[in-house]
Amino acid sequence: MSAKAWLDISVIQCPNCKRYYADASWYVAEIGADIECGICHTTFNTKKSATDRIMLSLKINAEGKVQEAEIARRLSKRKRQHK
16 A cells, blocks of 8 residues: 655755755745754745645555655745745
8 A cells, every 4th residue: 555645845055055955845935944954054035935835645554654755746946836
């Protein structure tokens, strides 16, 4: 038996040293929080520094452990409009 779970993530890049990070999209695209780079210590806005946003599909085994991850689809880097 295998189940699936999904995770919406954004890839961001430090504008100073160019290091890449991945974080939950609600934190990046929805809130647009500022973070400090762990390498060069520059503080930057995640939303302005986003390079990609994807939906990951995770295969989960009977013990609840992730077995595989794949890109299910690419998403817009913009904030979702709530109706």
